[in-house]
Amino acid sequence: MAQDDPTTLVSTAWLARHMKDPDLRVLDGSWYLPAAGRDPRAEYEAAHIPGARFFDIDEISDHRSDLPHMAPPVEKFMSRVRALGVGDGHKVVVYDGMGLFxxxxxxxxxxxxxxxxxxVLDGGLPKWQAEGRPVESTPPVIRDRHMTVRRRPELVRNVTEVAQASKLGDHTILDARAAARFRGDAPEPREGLRAGHIPGARSVPYTDLLNDDGTMKEPDALRAVFDAAGADLSKPVITTCGSGVTAAVINLALARLGKTDHALYDGSWTEWGAFPTVPVATGDA
Structure with missing residues (x-):
């Protein structure tokens, strides 16, 4: 079992012990690819961890962008999170309906x-329910609480910055998509995108970082995955995926290893694959 760390990953047992802590807030951050045919809000309304609030990844995003669920402006994040009753001094635990996605x-x-x-709750709602722990369908009573926001731009990258990193080779770029999509052997789920990967990137499918039960692998096993992928973790890391969701699983794994210099390419392949002036590589890295 992974060691509990309230800034990266906690177990279902940890959450069960702390459920009644007055400053704990639990969020259901479920989101699914369209092909999954699942409605995360409907599933939340049917059954969620007691007291959990639903964090809508698509709604709490930058709707000025044509790209899906890009990070929202600071003001929007503040207002939406406040409406969820999450603010300064709160310890937050977030889970999803797939385990760790x-x-x-x-x-x-x-x-x-x-x-x-x-x-993140290790193993998410599936593990919680498999252990017979309680769920409820009633919405929580929410009281507004102010959150002080200080955006950290070093944690996100745009297409220009990623293109420069790819060209110079001064960052390690890790791609969380399935290996077939990375190689360009499988079609992209979104129409109009080229197949392949960012030149110089390494393939680290997010599923390789997880155990069969949806929990994250132990640190030694995580290191072995990165080593097998040829990922040079002595350099700063940029993570990418299809639309900036599963890339964060790599960021979480890196944080579990104590690495701090890693950022996420928010536009990911939805942007890069459609951008006409950036190169695309195929095959293995």
Whole structure:
């Protein structure tokens, strides 16, 4: 079992022990690819961890962008999080309905906004329910609480910065998509995107970082995954994926290893694959 760390990852047992802490806030950060045919809000309304509030990744985003669920402006994040009753002094635990998938995106977003007191629930709702722990369908009573936001731009990268990093080779770029998509052997789920990967990137499918039960692997096993991928962790890391969701699983794994100089490419392949002036590589890295 992974060691509990309230700034990265906590176990279901840890959450069960702390459920009645007055300053604990639990968020359901479930999000699914369209092909999954699942409605995260409907699933939340049917059954969620007691007291949990639903964090809508698509709604709490920058709607001025044509790209999906880009990080929202500071003001929007503040207002939406306040409406969820989450604020200064709160310890946040976020989970999702797949085990460990989209919750890491919410973890990264809170950190981007300067709130480090947040952890992902290891194994998520599936593990919680498999252990017979309680769920409820009633919404929580929410009281507004102000959150001080200090955006940390070093945790996010744009297409220009990633293109420079790819060209110079001064960063390690890690791609969380499935290996077939990385190689360009499988079509992209979004129409109009080229197939392949950012030149110089390494393939680290987010699923390789997880155990069969959806929990994250132990630190030694995580290091072995990165080593097998040829990932040079002595350099700063930029993570990427399809649309900036599962890339955050890599960021979470890096944080578990104590690495601090890593950022997420928010536009990810949805932007890069459609951008006409950036190169695309195929095959293995």
């Amino acid at each position: 989209s919750a890491a995106r919410v973890w990264w977003l809170f950190r981007l906004m300067g709130h480090d007191d947040i952890a």
